[in-house]
Amino acid sequence: MADSDFVSEAATHIIAAGGKRFRPTLVFVCSRFGGDVDEEELIKAALVMELTHVASLYHDDVMDDATVRRGTPSANVMWGNHVAILVGDWLFTRASTTVNELGRDFVDLQAATFTRLVQGQIAETVGPREGDDPLEHHLRVIADKTGSLIAASARFGGMVASAPGEVLDALSAFGEELGAVFQLSDDLIDITSTTTGKTPGIDLREGVPTLPTLMLAASDDPADEALKARIAGDLTSDEALADTLAELRAHPVMERARAEVRRRAESARRHLDILPEGEAKDLLLQYCDDLVDRTA
Template identity: 35%
Template sequence: MTSTSLSNASSNDLSNKSALTLSTPSYADIQSIVADDFKIMDRQVFGSLDSKVQLVMSVSQHVINAGGKRMRPLITLLCSRMFNDNPSEQSMHLAAITEMLHTATLVHDDVIDESNQRRGKPTANATWDNATAVLVGDYLIARAFNLLVGFQSLPLLQLFSDGTCDIAEGEVLQLQHQHNPEATENDYLRIIDGKTSRLFMMATQGAAILQGQNQHLPALADFGQHFGNAFQIIDDVLDYSGDSELMGKNLGDDLAEGKPTLPTIKALELLETSNPEGYKQLRIAVQTGKTPDADQLIELVRGSGSLDYCKQRALDETKLAQQALSTLPDNCYRQGLYQLTELASARLV
């Protein structure tokens, strides 16, 4: 699938964001819709670890404890209930496996980025070492697939094996374009389709396969892809405009790491004609990863108009995700998925 943009996005979208934040439920409110399922799933994330090697268990528990809000498994639980409003042990188990895979990708990301902290807590590679972190990340992926076999569902195994390959390819593609000032928006979309959006798609479609709702797979793929795209674009915008304490990293870290994010790509495009000297400075920073005056570079990106463009792209992707929900069963669980998209967009305010 390829990402598309809305041809006639409302010009009032950005100005309406303040009103949105007043009406959007909190993450806890959305989670409460499937509170009992979520509690069981959360326990299963830990209960599914089964290594005879103590170091594997220690590192795995460390990285899972440092995990975030469990958004991807929450999506699986909402989708499952949307199709069948009854507790599903299989769906809870699949949600836990999805979180295990997500955790593995974060562990590998931290090694690649040489990160010392994630969400304000020490990373596995900082607490132990790179080799240990990589191997435990490998274990989590292997364990996830070991558990997937238990479903005895070839379509489900195919979905997750294809998706995991796409995630790995997205990460490699990002490495390929690291410190490349010639990276394009299309390159960026290919990267985030793999490294971010694919797992959102797996989280939604896996629930449908378990519930025998294959007719909804295309709509769920659209939702997962566009919501994942929006989520990543918003994250990348916040790298230039967010609260470093809330994000658990410094502003401009992506630039210092030479990551080809949309704000940087668009800023280079806009500065090339509007501010040639600024363009040259930003281009050198992307190529070298040297940002001695990070604040000045951040202001260059902000002043270029790039962030306004990226915010609108994120809102376009959010609308496409919301539109994809329109053909799915209309109930409180679908509303929960819709509210997750609103909650993500509210971070732009």
């Protein structure tokens, strides 16, 4: 909590709205691949990852001019952009203070992760440069903005448990791939969603690049030109959006995108081969299955 009641209220606004708490949960699960664990250190490691993630959401909402986060008005709507940015900064400082109590190795990883988060946000903001492949650019943004923090969460758990280096490396590699699967599955859900609770077509309407649309844009098949033009055109009306979604859902590019998600999930699974069998490993494997199932 902050010294100021207002800062405490604003800083807990997104946290109180709910969320999956996936990253701290991953810290706890991955702490089971080593030796004895100090419970206080484990809680601090999980807290650092969650505070870092939540802080990035405050900044993301300002960058995206978002109005809703987790079903409640976003902080920038509640208190304005300046306050939202400063509260995000405050949360980052709380994460930094806490990680300092865990030791130099944790501080170094947290700093490297924060660097990648900012780098990914910059890359997303400026877009691909001349000569860049747009799909590769999208994948790099995902790696830095999503994969880095999920990888750090997995590695933090192993570090708290003093897991050997090869296990830490496996957990990091798993987290990187899982982060890609997580975001790429969201890319598909923006188009396919009917039962997930996410309104379909939000990214499509706003022109946000996603895996299926980038794959389609790279197509040189003349038969795809009309759909590409519709996607690049005015999707303001609900009718235009619904028609474009229907055509995109029926297009073969969707299966190609699903295949890429399955491929990345399988890559994540392979990184777990060296880990001992048991409930913790089963949970990590289940994460992969659940993310693939979201895109079915």
